[in-house]
Amino acid sequence: MPNNDFYIGYLEKMPPSFRGPVRVFVLAAALLLALASFIIVKGQQAFSTSTFELGQLTTVEGTLRMEPAPMIQLETGKDSKGHPILQSILLIGFGKHGAEATLEKVEAQRKLKLDGKKLKLEGTLIYHDGKTLLELTQKEKSILDVFDVAPLNRQLTELGQTTLRGEIADPKCYFGVMKPGEGKVHRSCAARCIAGGIPPIFKAVSNDGQVQYFIIEGEDGEPINQQLLPIVGEPVQLTGSVVQYDDWLVLRLKDASSAQRLGARFMLEAPMCNSGPLSWPD
Amino acid sequence: MSVNYAPILWNRQKKRYDRIMLGLIALYLILFAAFQLLFRPEISPETIIIRATATLAFLMLHLILMIGPLCRLDHRFLPLLYNRRHLGVTMFLIALIHATFSIIQFHALGDVNPLVSVFTSNINYQSVSQFPFQVFGFFALLILFLMAATSHDFWLDNLGPRIWKSLHMMVYFAYALLVMHVLLGVLQQEGYPAGAALLGVGMAAVTGLHLAAAIKGKRMEDRPAGTAADGFVPVCRVDEILENRAKVVIIRQENIAIFKYDGKLSAVNNVCKHQNYRWVKARSSTAASPAPGTATNTGRKTVSLRPPLQKRSLLTM
Numbered sequence: 001m002p003n004n005d006f007y008i009g010y011l012e013k014m015p016p017s018f019r020g021p022v023r024v025f026v027l028a029a030a031l032l033l034a035l036a037s038f039i040i041v042k043g044q045q046a047f048s049t050s051t052f053e054l055g056q057l058t059t060v061e062g063t064l065r066m067e068p069a070p071m072i073q074l075e076t077g078k079d080s081k082g083h084p085i086l087q088s089i090l091l092i093g094f095g096k097h098g099a100e101a102t103l104e105k106v107e108a109q110r111k112l113k114l115d116g117k118k119l120k121l122e123g124t125l126i127y128h129d130g131k132t133l134l135e136l137t138q139k140e141k142s143i144l145d146v147f148d149v150a151p152l153n154r155q156l157t158e159l160g161q162t163t164l165r166g167e168i169a170d171p172k173c174y175f176g177v178m179k180p181g182e183g184k185v186h187r188s189c190a191a192r193c194i195a196g197g198i199p200p201i202f203k204a205v206s207n208d209g210q211v212q213y214f215i216i217e218g219e220d221g222e223p224i225n226q227q228l229l230p231i232v233g234e235p236v237q238l239t240g241s242v243v244q245y246d247d248w249l250v251l252r253l254k255d256a257s258s259a260q261r262l263g264a265r266f267m268l269e270a271p272m273c274n275s276g277p278l279s280w281p282d
Numbered sequence: 283m284s285v286n287y288a289p290i291l292w293n294r295q296k297k298r299y300d301r302i303m304l305g306l307i308a309l310y311l312i313l314f315a316a317f318q319l320l321f322r323p324e325i326s327p328e329t330i331i332i333r334a335t336a337t338l339a340f341l342m343l344h345l346i347l348m349i350g351p352l353c354r355l356d357h358r359f360l361p362l363l364y365n366r367r368h369l370g371v372t373m374f375l376i377a378l379i380h381a382t383f384s385i386i387q388f389h390a391l392g393d394v395n396p397l398v399s400v401f402t403s404n405i406n407y408q409s410v411s412q413f414p415f416q417v418f419g420f421f422a423l424l425i426l427f428l429m430a431a432t433s434h435d436f437w438l439d440n441l442g443p444r445i446w447k448s449l450h451m452m453v454y455f456a457y458a459l460l461v462m463h464v465l466l467g468v469l470q471q472e473g474y475p476a477g478a479a480l481l482g483v484g485m486a487a488v489t490g491l492h493l494a495a496a497i498k499g500k501r502m503e504d505r506p507a508g509t510a511a512d513g514f515v516p517v518c519r520v521d522e523i524l525e526n527r528a529k530v531v532i533i534r535q536e537n538i539a540i541f542k543y544d545g546k547l548s549a550v551n552n553v554c555k556h557q558n559y560r561w562v563k564a565r566s567s568t569a570a571s572p573a574p575g576t577a578t579n580t581g582r583k584t585v586s587l588r589p590p591l592q593k594r595s596l597l598t599m
Binding site: 007011021022025030034037039042047049094184187191192193196233234 | 293302309310313317322324325326328329333337345352356357358359360365387388390392393394399400403404405406411466467468470472473474475476477
């Protein structure tokens with residue numbers, strides 16, 4: 001016996017015999033959506049515990065250092081021998097920009113050089129894994145005051161040549177603003193940040209999974225942001241000389257084009273090759 | 283005389299359809315956010331929005347693509363098809379939220395225009411594994427935008443069935459682009475088997491239903507072969523068609539439904555206008571045909587047709 005029900009969409013009700021299949025579809029869709037949300041969320045990689053204090057401004061006072069990148073140098077205490085313990089907070093501009101442009105505008109407004117001066121700054125803190133950054137959120141207004149006092153000493157140590165494996169990232173996103181702030185899905189953002197003047201960092205991973213961070217610059221300390229753009233956000237091997245500025249390591253590359261691509265699976269499989277004199281934290 | 287278009291001709295069925303759709307969308311978004319906060323509390327709000335809208339839109343696209351073949355397999359799914367455009371437009375809007383947040387998050391406030399950045403921030407176009415997956419998503423969104431913008435009957439009438447249907451068939455190209463967007467984006471980064479399995483199941487379901495519907499359609503095709511000298515094709519005996527029912531036949535690639543009602547027979551083209559039916563082509567050849575679309579009743583009570591059909595052809599027994 002044929003089904004005499006005929007579906008007419010513009011009528012108020014559907015025929016009774018159509019209700020069953022439609023209900024089955026809706027129920028199946030609800031179950032699919034619920035199950036998919038669980039599978040997708042559970043299957044994701046864990047996110048970093050990094051912090052970006054969005055909407056919360058913090059005041060910091062310290063000595064401005066323009067090498068290897070704009071930083072505020074703080075004395076956080078003394079070691080057992082009475083030597084000062086120095087911490088450097090990396091300065092970052094608003095958006096996907098470095099801090100240099102903002103600092104240059106303030107220098108022009110105040111008609112003085114800021115490098116080596118003590119500054120009182122207000123900005124948004126970004127921190128993770130022992131590294132701290134300050135975003136100059138209010139641009140030139142972030143520099144509240146400038147003091148002409150004797151600068152803190154710098155602790156510079158040459159650590160020699162080394163070869164490292166890891167990924168080039170931008171510190172602003174990696175240390176707090178984005179989750180994830182590394183890898184292929186973040187590559188475009190990292191490229192924009194580095195192209196905008198934010199100093200590139202190299203996240204190097206040791207063969208036992210330990211991580212160290214290096215600011216990357218050219219052989220003579222010059223910025224090489226543009227040359228690094230093609231290899232941002234992918235596993236690479238870099239060879240260069242390492243210099244320590246207070247609590248930051250700097251990797252100076254002779255030639256950015258000598259970087260070796262390692263393939264997408266490196267981070268999961270390959271150990272880091274560390275042929276230099278660097279010691280890794282215990 | 284004029285034709286007026288209304289944005290939506292609401293009725294009870296449409297309202298229920300939209301309420302259920304919005305309810306399911308809310309269910310997914312609430313569950314997704316709740317699971318994130320439960321299992322991955324360190325996630326940022328922007329990432330929740332980007333991932334929730336991306337996965338929801340992609341899941342909705344799978345459901346949308348399944349509705350067509352489901353209706354061909356069982357006509358009782360037709361209520362899902364009738365208002366499918368609501369589902370499609372909503373899916374596009376959710377995908378647009380994903381794209382807008384992603385472009386602002388990853389490309390805005392930089393040294394170049396955000397849209398330029400989508401195409402230039404990763405220039406590994408020569409590499410398969412490092413290919414910029416965002417480009418696939420951009421062009422898929424463009425197709426979905428064109429489909430959503432032209433989903434109203436106004437555009438069907440003004441673009442014409444051929445262009446309209448061709449444009450809307452591009453959803454399959456958009457789907458392929460989105461599969462690449464997901465494979466070379468989040469799946470490559472996260473590398474988790476459950477996500478790949480979910481995508482595989484979705485692709486298998488979409489492909490399997492389309493194949494099943496095509497096989498069923500092929501089996502049910504009735505292609506009368508014999509042609510009389512006057513060009514008429516015998517189709518069936520009159521009593522093979524039940525009263526108030528139709529028989530579907532395909533003659534010279536033309537899909538024709540022959541209805542029997544009130545002691546009469548009518549032959550009409552069996553493909554909807556929006557499906558880019560061959561009406562234009564048939565009509566163009568009408569002039570050369572002395573009695574197109576007419577049917578004849580032989581002494582053996584046989585229905586015969588001579589396509590191409592007129593807009594609606596009355597048959598006599």
